[in-house]
Amino acid sequence: MSTATSAPEVVARPRRRELLGRQGRVGAVLLALIVGTAAYGFFFLPDGAGKKRVGSPYEEPSAAHPLGTDDLGRDLLDQLVVGAGTSLTLAFIVAAVTTVLAAVIGGLAGIGPRWLSATIMRGIDVMLVLPELVLFILAATFLGQGFGIRAVILALILWPVPARVLRAASLTAWSRAHVEAARAMGAGQAWLLFRHASYLLGPLLVPVFVRTAMRVIIYDATLSFLGLGDPTAPSWGTTLYWVQVNGVFLSDAWLWWAGPPGLAITLTVVALALVGTSVEDRLNPNLQESR
Amino acid sequence: MTLSVQDVTVRYGGRLAVDHVHLEVGDGEVVAVVGESGCGKTSLARALGGLLPENAEVSGRGVLRSDRHPDLDLGALRDWRGVRGRRIGIVPQGAMSGLSPIHRVEAQLREMLTLHGGSSEPAQLLERVGLTARELHSFPHQLSGGQRQRVAIALTLAGEPDLLIADEPTTGLDAVVQGKVLALIASLGISTLIVSHDLTGLLPYADRIAVMYAGRLAEVVPVDALHRGRHHPYTAGLLAATPSTDRAVTWASIPGSAPPLDALPEGCRFAPRCPIAVEECRETAPRLRLVGNSEVACHRAEVAGDASYPAVPRATSECGKPVLTMTGLRHTYRSRSRTTTALDGVDVEVGRGEILGLVGESGSGKSTLARIALGLIRPTEGTVRLGDYEMTGARGRRLRELQRRTGFVHQDPYDSLHPAMKVSALVAEPLVIAKVPRNERADRVHAALASAGLPEEVLTRTPGQLSGGQRQRVSIARALVNDPELLVADEASSMLDVSTRGGIATTLRKVAIERGLAVVFVTHDMGEAIQSCDRIVVLRHGRVVDAGACSRISSSPEHEYTAQLLAASHH
Numbered sequence: 001m002s003t004a005t006s007a008p009e010v011v012a013r014p015r016r017r018e019l020l021g022r023q024g025r026v027g028a029v030l031l032a033l034i035v036g037t038a039a040y041g042f043f044f045l046p047d048g049a050g051k052k053r054v055g056s057p058y059e060e061p062s063a064a065h066p067l068g069t070d071d072l073g074r075d076l077l078d079q080l081v082v083g084a085g086t087s088l089t090l091a092f093i094v095a096a097v098t099t100v101l102a103a104v105i106g107g108l109a110g111i112g113p114r115w116l117s118a119t120i121m122r123g124i125d126v127m128l129v130l131p132e133l134v135l136f137i138l139a140a141t142f143l144g145q146g147f148g149i150r151a152v153i154l155a156l157i158l159w160p161v162p163a164r165v166l167r168a169a170s171l172t173a174w175s176r177a178h179v180e181a182a183r184a185m186g187a188g189q190a191w192l193l194f195r196h197a198s199y200l201l202g203p204l205l206v207p208v209f210v211r212t213a214m215r216v217i218i219y220d221a222t223l224s225f226l227g228l229g230d231p232t233a234p235s236w237g238t239t240l241y242w243v244q245v246n247g248v249f250l251s252d253a254w255l256w257w258a259g260p261p262g263l264a265i266t267l268t269v270v271a272l273a274l275v276g277t278s279v280e281d282r283l284n285p286n287l288q289e290s291r
Numbered sequence: 292m293t294l295s296v297q298d299v300t301v302r303y304g305g306r307l308a309v310d311h312v313h314l315e316v317g318d319g320e321v322v323a324v325v326g327e328s329g330c331g332k333t334s335l336a337r338a339l340g341g342l343l344p345e346n347a348e349v350s351g352r353g354v355l356r357s358d359r360h361p362d363l364d365l366g367a368l369r370d371w372r373g374v375r376g377r378r379i380g381i382v383p384q385g386a387m388s389g390l391s392p393i394h395r396v397e398a399q400l401r402e403m404l405t406l407h408g409g410s411s412e413p414a415q416l417l418e419r420v421g422l423t424a425r426e427l428h429s430f431p432h433q434l435s436g437g438q439r440q441r442v443a444i445a446l447t448l449a450g451e452p453d454l455l456i457a458d459e460p461t462t463g464l465d466a467v468v469q470g471k472v473l474a475l476i477a478s479l480g481i482s483t484l485i486v487s488h489d490l491t492g493l494l495p496y497a498d499r500i501a502v503m504y505a506g507r508l509a510e511v512v513p514v515d516a517l518h519r520g521r522h523h524p525y526t527a528g529l530l531a532a533t534p535s536t537d538r539a540v541t542w543a544s545i546p547g548s549a550p551p552l553d554a555l556p557e558g559c560r561f562a563p564r565c566p567i568a569v570e571e572c573r574e575t576a577p578r579l580r581l582v583g584n585s586e587v588a589c590h591r592a593e594v595a596g597d598a599s600y601p602a603v604p605r606a607t608s609e610c611g612k613p614v615l616t617m618t619g620l621r622h623t624y625r626s627r628s629r630t631t632t633a634l635d636g637v638d639v640e641v642g643r644g645e646i647l648g649l650v651g652e653s654g655s656g657k658s659t660l661a662r663i664a665l666g667l668i669r670p671t672e673g674t675v676r677l678g679d680y681e682m683t684g685a686r687g688r689r690l691r692e693l694q695r696r697t698g699f700v701h702q703d704p705y706d707s708l709h710p711a712m713k714v715s716a717l718v719a720e721p722l723v724i725a726k727v728p729r730n731e732r733a734d735r736v737h738a739a740l741a742s743a744g745l746p747e748e749v750l751t752r753t754p755g756q757l758s759g760g761q762r763q764r765v766s767i768a769r770a771l772v773n774d775p776e777l778l779v780a781d782e783a784s785s786m787l788d789v790s791t792r793g794g795i796a797t798t799l800r801k802v803a804i805e806r807g808l809a810v811v812f813v814t815h816d817m818g819e820a821i822q823s824c825d826r827i828v829v830l831r832h833g834r835v836v837d838a839g840a841c842s843r844i845s846s847s848p849e850h851e852y853t854a855q856l857l858a859a860s861h862h
Contacts, residue, residue, distance in 0.1 A: 177706035181766070184665045185721045185773075186694030195720075196709060 027274025041081035050078035050234035079234040086235040095213040097155040106166030127160040162208040173197040210276035236261035293482035296353030306552040308334040310506040323493040326503035327788035341371035357453040376407040380452030390431040397427040407450030416445040437468035455483040466859035491533045505560035512585035522587040524598040534818035542822040543600035544793025548758045611643030614809035620673035633659040635833040641809040648824030656833040698770025702782040704762035708754040715750040721773040743768035760791035796823035817860040
């Protein structure tokens, strides 16, 4: 009767309060700070902040310009704050679109008819073989660097991996006894999904969202750094592009010019990773068993 | 006396799992610790092997004696190295996962011999457990379940232990193999403690039986004395609750279920379920005392022969016109490399008010057949008719409408109920799906609960707050609520304790009579089928090998395989 005695513990889920844990809370605080900075830039900085010339070129940090100015005399702190908005907006939009795409496609591959599942899975395999970054750079080069175009390209590149994860999860959910019992009652697919599988699949969307946001920030910064982003819109990657073009690393200026955007990218990715892994640790039943 | 322990107590947090247990194992004696889930038998075995998890507190005294080693004080023992393996051998539960999948049997045996300084050769160890040197070079996946369990026993023998502890050593094995493995353990001549939930299965092999209930010993009795007279009402209940393959022996169930560890009753813990309990039983806890040549913890041991439990009823009338007719069923599962034929030309018919038993071992196709009857699997060939409607051709909306005329009780009570839904919502779910008007739902939910034998107060609970038997009753209520014509119970009691199985069968019989329901009862236990069904269909490798009335099957099986199943159900 061991199966009977051990089963009830499986049902017990971690309390909501423990959803994040210590490392997750550190990540959430960091992320809140960054989002707050971005919101400040969006609501309180004047239009054209970071784009307009406000001082003389190559100024060192001072009270008026805490991070100095760039080669055109634009304020670097303004660029950092406005850049946070650009990066996070792109990251969250793309992450949302990718999560929905992955859920729909992965779900269809999991519970759809066999031919559809096979077609989708082979399609995903092909997508996985393509080098994502190179594809992104090529597409951005030929299709343009607008915000919308970048978002669409990233979403189209990033959905296959999470779709695979969600297909596996929906297969597992569909084999659960209470889902089978509901099917035997004559329940339709929509009922099965929303009443029975949603609590199993929903939690998995959180790490998918967070991980995608993380990769978008890195990929977009890479693109801007290579000079393929929009050179007029301030963003962390664009600032780094001008760092490289101006040979800033040959002087002391790298400290206040290259350092802050680099640090901002690192911190954002670390914050997202902390939140993502700790949420996943607690919500993914497979990881719970192995701990 | 190889092992003698006193006052063994195990707590998890504040929950008392084992409560002052005294136990002795004589030289070469096989002692079986028997009880239902949550009675503390596994905690006791783990405490003796030093295998309890960190959050457990253990206390007690004990001595392990042997003529080859100095006495070992178990109470003062802190370091189990050199004890486990050399003094106490542990036969793992479920040898499927107990062996390393990437090493050959010989390498695993050699490792144990080196680790525990054993002097035998791997081939000799295999010979002791009834295997040959040929198996030395096999990987575990090349062996059958029974062979694997034998290898696991051989591994335990490598350190030449004084005491063997086997925790449910036959879990996951088919009935025929179970008996052989137990016989092997009993024939080793080593003092052995076997922990199991299957009292009757152990009777032929054990010397003494220790029955546990809710953390305490209920009775310690030599097997031959058990055959002559029973002393503790719980022991009597366990024996009566094990279905016999003889229709003349009635099958009973113990009402209620075992108390949870954090809400143990005062006095005798079995009193709330005991048919002969008196005031004294509810007030003072009985101590173990000598009655005849067994130790019994019961105030009423002298009159325990009168204890009678409610029997599972039989059919009262002839069955009506057929509800489910399946003809010429064939089903094959295809995977990339091979096709498996799960069903091969099966005809089955169930009538109104009839309970049909589908019996077979794992892989016989019985679950596939049940799922075809429910419209969950479309058969490769053959037709299924439910009432006047053809089910095989139906798809989509029409199929779902037909499915609303059937009820399904799933094998696993712990997974078949949505963990976040209240019982009221769970039972009403088929009505919501079938779009029954809201104002009719409450009455039908109440009627279904009553039919399934559940009190009204469970309506506001979630499955996590119910026992396994209660959960399975919720499943039955859910299956009944939409007034189905057919009920399919797929191993509905296989994961429940033996004392509650009869209760489920009683409920199924009651609804078959009251509601004129056709019931398909899938089981691997021949005894259970013979006791609770009207007709039995025996499946093997997807074919019907025997079919007929229960009495005919139990008295004169036509097929050799049926006879084997009957013999394996050992009582």
